[in-house]
Amino acid sequence: xxxxxxxxxxxxxxxxxxxxxxxxxxxxxxxxxxxxxxxxxxxxxxxxxxxxxxxxxxxxxxxxxxxxxxxxxxxxxxxxxxxxxxxxxxxxxxxxxxxxxxxxxxxxxxxxxxxxxxxxxxxxxxxxxxxxxxxxxxxxxxxxxxxxxxxxxxxxxxxxxxxxxx
Numbered sequence: 001x002x003x004x005x006x007x008x009x010x011x012x013x014x015x016x017x018x019x020x021x022x023x024x025x026x027x028x029x030x031x032x033x034x035x036x037x038x039x040x041x042x043x044x045x046x047x048x049x050x051x052x053x054x055x056x057x058x059x060x061x062x063x064x065x066x067x068x069x070x071x072x073x074x075x076x077x078x079x080x081x082x083x084x085x086x087x088x089x090x091x092x093x094x095x096x097x098x099x100x101x102x103x104x105x106x107x108x109x110x111x112x113x114x115x116x117x118x119x120x121x122x123x124x125x126x127x128x129x130x131x132x133x134x135x136x137x138x139x140x141x142x143x144x145x146x147x148x149x150x151x152x153x154x155x156x157x158x159x160x161x162x163x164x165x166x
Contacts, residue, residue, distance in 0.1 A: 029138070029166040030054075033063050036136040040128070042119055042149050044072040044141030045080070050166055051140055052081045052088075059091040068096035070127065072119050072141070075104050086112065098127070121152045132156045140166040 014020070031039070031054040041051045048071055058067060073079045079099065089095055089112075099106075099114040100123070106114040117123065128135070137158060139149050146165045153163055 029140075029164050031057060031138075033058075033061070033065060036065060036067075038066040038135045039068070039138060040124075040135055041067065041069040041138040042072075042140070043069065044119075044145045045074075047141035047145070047166065048081055048085075049140075051138060052084055054138070055085070055088045055092075055095065059088050059095070062092075064094065066094070068098065068127065070098045070100060070119050070123070072100040072102065072145075074102040076101050076106050076108050076114070079109070082112075119149065121155070124152065124156070132158050135162065137163045138166075139163065 029050060041054070043051050048069075051069060055067065055069065058065060069085070071079070071085070079101075085097055089097055097113050099109055099112055100117050100119055101109070101114055102118065103116065106116060124132075132153065135158075137149075137153055139146050141149075150163055150165060154160070
C-alpha cells in the first residue's frame, strides 16, 4: 500500500506533454457512507483538497453522516476553499467546521468556529470528549502533520484501520 504517496511519485516521473488516464476515486483515502458513519477530518493547508471533495459529496447526496472537519491554516488570510466550506456548511447544517489559525487575528472568520492554535492532542480530547472509538479519521496535510496526528490518535487507542492518511 502506498497510503497516498502515488501523486508524489507521479509528479517526479511525468514529463510535460505526457498522456495520462485518470480513474477514481480509488485507493484507501475515500469516503464510504456506510463505513464512515462518524468521521473526524483533520487537514492543514492545501491538504484539505480531497476532504472538500468528500464533503461536497456528502452534502450533494444529503447524507446524515456525522462529519467534522478541523482545518489548520497559518493565517486567516490563508484559508484555501473557505467559500466552498462555507457553502457546504450552508447545504449541510449537520456538518461541523472548526478552523484553527496558527497566528494573528481571526476576526474575518466569525461564525466559522475559528480559534487560534494548532490541532493538538488536547484539542482532539475536547472535540471527542475523550471518546475516540467508532469513528473514521481522515488526515491530510504535510508528511509531518500526518505523522504527528496519526501518532496522537494511536496514543489514544485508535487503531490504524480507522486512520486514513493522504
